[in-house]
Amino acid sequence: MTSLTDEELFAGLRRRLALSVRRVCPLWLASHADDIVQTAMIRILEASRKRGEGKPDLSSLYLEKAVFSAMIDEIRRRRRRREDAMDEASLPEAAGSSLPAPQAAAESREIAEGIRDCLGRLLEARKIAVTLNLLGHSVPEIASLLRWKAKVAENQVYRGLAALRQCLAAKGLAR
């Protein structure tokens, strides 16, 4: 059996990173996908060098974490520099009747900000439970993530959501 040359190893690593990036890269960031792959690759090789290992860790989970970190850092960097503003602006500018009415857009924004404000007013445990729920996690997932009993998680989510809706209603943002 012949072992992989460094060149083959790097080519394979790069291919796997590119696939991983392509799987989840937001559209507005797609044109910078190569940069993300490059950053992840450098970090993986650097970490391997620091550990004094000849070959990098090629486990899928490790590669995914490296890609995730590189992608989030890139998103943050671009958001800070507001470079993404142009990409966002290139998205559908409403024309005629297909555009959201300014009033509707303002109302939508107001509700979103209201949710954030109301979340911040919840008791800490409820805030955490409801935030995870709004991020898409089910009650069993929340219980598992926070090492809570299922009943506790369920209670915090439902009471928290009720309080959130009550807060939004008090602000006149929902009924």
Added chain:
Amino acid sequence: MSDIEIDLDELRRRFASLSAEAVPGDSCPSAEAIWDALRGEAPPAETESVVAHTAGCPTCAEAWRLGREFAGKGSAAARKPLSRRARPWATLALAAALVLVAGLALERSLRGPEPIVTRSGEESGIRSIVPETAVLHRQSCRLRWSEAGVGARYVVRVGAEDLTAIATSASLDKPEYVVPETSLEKLPSSATIVWRVEASLPDGRKVASPAFKNKVE
């Protein structure tokens, strides 16, 4: 009072919509800390701290959603260590799970891919209408997809398999786009293009398609 009744899906969409214009602050947890928390690999107190921050930080919320796409739903639950009480059942449960997984894998391979779920948690309804096996002509490389909704507008991004950008459409009001022939000039024959669609709906929501692949002659 607003006449809007907000169900859970709507709350999630509105919460997610905050991320579009968000700018990260100086106190944001590292990407690695978010990853560890959402995979259930961080201590509970650390996870709570990251989530509490995320409640008020749309950029970190966006990162969390992105991380969920990598990790897959339920990954943390799947990694949870079994309690002592549960262990006697572990072997039987594992055997049953293996049988179930094998069955599901077979069923899934026959059924095709899972529905696409966007970062806002909603199912993306955008599907390619171009057959995956179709070979597109360079002179008329027409990409077509299912409508995302009434009044939706679309942006299409086309790239090569190595993720090099090839073309990006303007804002389109119809679910089709012809890739300019000049944009395809550098592609070798029988090259594969990868394309994705992002739709903006009249109510401000955005829906992204999965990546579609087609060969170009």
